[in-house]
Amino acid sequence: MDRNMKPKSPHKLSNIIQFNPTERLAKGTLAKKVPMEYLQPYTRAISDYETAEYSGGSKFRNGDTLMARITPCLENGKTAYASILDDGEVGFGSTEYIVFRNIEGVTDSKFVYYFVTSPWFREIAIKSMVGSSGRQRVQQSVLENLEVNLPSLDEQRRIAGILGSLDDKIELNRRINANLEAQAQALFQSWFVDFEPFRDGPFVDSQLGKIPQGWKVEALSNLATVIKKGITPSNAETYSHYSIPAYDDAHFPEKQSGETIKSGKYIVYNNSILLSKLNPRIKRLWFIKTAEENAICSTEFIPIQTKDTDLISFVYYLIDNDIFYQHALSLVNGATGSHQRFHAEDIMQIPFAWNKDAAIDFAQKANYILQKIEDNIRENQTLSALRDTMLPKLMAGEINVE
Secondary structure (H helix, E strand, C coil): CCCCCCCCEEEHHHCCEEECCCCCCCCCCCEEEEHHHCCCCCCCCCCCCEECCCCEEEEEECCEEEEEEEEECCCCCCCCCCCCCCCCCEEEEEECCEEEEEECCCCCHHHHHHHHCCHHHHHHHCCCCECCCCCEEEHHHHHHHHHHCCCCCCHHHHHHHHHHHHHHHHHHHHHHHHHHHHHHHHHHHHCCCCHHHHCCCCEECCCCCCEECCCEEHHHHHHHEECCCCCCCCCCCCEEEHHHHHHHHHHHCCCEHHHHEEEEEEEHHHHHEEECEEEECCCEEEEEEECCCEEEEECCCCEEEEECCHHHHHHHHHCHHHHHHHHHHCCCCCCCCHHCCCCCHHCCCEEEEEEEEHHEEEEEEEEHHHHHHHHHHHHHHCCCCCCHHHHHHHHHCCCCCC
């Protein structure tokens, strides 16, 4: 190993990174606000912001790292790098953020982000959490007093550049997937809601209004069934767990040992659609063409299979369509938030207009889009694992960054 690549002597973290740096923002000032829901799991970029009057909350500038300090947001990977502001602008957000800022001439801002998102740092932060169940928070003092080896500023910038190139590709794949999803959703809306390709033909009355002649109105139960095949995970087995946190993280199942899974699950089969019934105002809809080995899912999902496998992508985009989904939401019962649930029997009775030939034609087009999305998700899994593996090695000088 090059002697110049060796980490320097340990530094107390609060001496090389600023925690919650002081910023001025007068109450009532209009500013960009980033609520917790705009931090996506394990995603560098802030997904969106609102403009609101400042009345309190964490303040930040571009180049700062925002990390959720409360459960389950921290465990779910809600940490982001701020880049949504103009020069000199101050934004604000949740009181449940810890804001990290580099110290000029000592630390690089992007290196700080990758340090804070490293598995090693996250594990320490999570283990430090205290408080009542469901409202535990990170002990900031534990983080401030950590002693770490710090590479030189030039090395930090090179490390951040290497890891940043991986994140750039991950974010590009996510944007491509969002565009592909939008294309498929728009095509479904055009064909099966607005009937645009069929406007030149005759229309007839139906319970849903005017529909093209030769089409019919049916319930989802005529095309699909709910398959609830339960399983108690074996301690000796490893499973591909389609859980709600795994969906929120990367839309990819988590490999888990059976001994770490504490409750019964459903078996997941090929050509399945998983619809989350938990807190349904957050749409979670999982398309599974080919299930991973030993695939199981949370019982908070409704597992749906089509009677005709050629129609799996049609049914997926049917459920995903705003009109169908809003109808489903109108049937929800329960109090609010996480106490609300979809019920499978209600979902399966929702009516829609369709024509089988048109549905199969659409499905053939949608299959190509869904395969591209799946390929990009798998590539992102590989890139994320590489990024997380490289950081400690780069920090230790085991990988030359010249």
